[in-house]
Amino acid sequence: MREYTLLAIIFAAAIPVMDRIFRTGLMKNRLFYVFLAVIFFFKLLVNGYLTSRLIVIYNPAMFSGIRLGSIPLEDFLFGFSMVGFCLIVWEKAQNR
Amino acid sequence: MSEYMAVLLISLSLPLLLSFWPPLKFYRRFSAFTAAIGATLLVFGGWDVLAAARGHWSFRQEAVRPFRFLGLPLEEILFFVVIPFCCLFTWETLKYLERKFRKA
Numbered sequence: 079m080r081e082y083t084l085l086a087i088i089f090a091a092a093i094p095v096m097d098r099i100f101r102t103g104l105m106k107n108r109l110f111y112v113f114l115a116v117i118f119f120f121k122l123l124v125n126g127y128l129t130s131r132l133i134v135i136y137n138p139a140m141f142s143g144i145r146l147g148s149i150p151l152e153d154f155l156f157g158f159s160m161v162g163f164c165l166i167v168w169e170k171a172q173n174r
Numbered sequence: 175m176s177e178y179m180a181v182l183l184i185s186l187s188l189p190l191l192l193s194f195w196p197p198l199k200f201y202r203r204f205s206a207f208t209a210a211i212g213a214t215l216l217v218f219g220g221w222d223v224l225a226a227a228r229g230h231w232s233f234r235q236e237a238v239r240p241f242r243f244l245g246l247p248l249e250e251i252l253f254f255v256v257i258p259f260c261c262l263f264t265w266e267t268l269k270y271l272e273r274k275f276r277k278a
Contacts (some may be wrong), residue, residue: 082230082256109272113265121259124185133178133237134250140230156218164214164258165265171206 082141086155093162102169104162113165114158121157125149176236178249189263198266210262215254220223222246222254 079087097104104110128134129148136150144151175183193200200207223244225231238247 079261081228082225085225089221109268113261113268115259116264116268120185122201122265124181124257127181128178131177134231134233134236136231137229140228156221158258160214160218161261162255164210164261167213168206168210168262168265171209172203172266 080140080142082136082150086152086159089159090155093159093166096163096166100166100170102166102173104165104169110165115162117157118135121154122147122149125153125157129153144170176239176249177237178233178247179239182249183251185260186256189260192267193263197270198263200263200266207259207262211255211258211266212257213219215251219246221252226250 094105126149128148129136129150131143141150141152146154192198223246226233226245233247233250238249241248243251
């Protein structure tokens with residue numbers, strides 16, 4: 079498996095685990111899925127722009143080669159893990 | 175201004191402006207902001223440093239300023255501050271809207 083593909087899968091899979099360990103309950107929260115849908119929309123705009131304008135250029139040897147429009151599939155896993163991670167830390171910091 | 179910087183400023187503009195909207199009380203949560211954005215910057219910025227060094231992706235020279243830190247343009251580093259902020263803003267706005275609709 080290509081490096082970016084492997085890293086993206088590991089990070090995305092770590093989010094539900096982290097959510098359980100820190101008891102932040104995001105995966106069981108309906109609002110989290112509404113959040114993901116909203117972020118997905120804006121992600122298409124920003125990530126789509128960055129990739130279609132070749133502001134960020136992906137090495138074909140390092141990812142699956144599958145793209146949604148101009149966005150590599152792995153970027154969706156990267157995005158999910160980043161926003162999931164950020165919300166887990168945020169929720170944990172609020173509930174201390 | 176670089177093209178990438180313009181993308182970041184446009185992304186940030188509306189969430190930043192609306193975060194001063196009183197019901198969200200965003201300005202009161204400085205320590206939680208520092209924790210969430212700082213941790214995201216470290217972990218995912220760290221991934222980015224590694225990925226850029228391993229050649230997973232690169233940046234078009236004309237779209238970013240020449241400044242580099244650990245191989246990343248300033249714009250790419252700011253991405254890990256701007257986007258988490260936009261996410262926290264979106265999340266708190268959705269929580270606020272849910273509370274409001276439940277009351278109504």
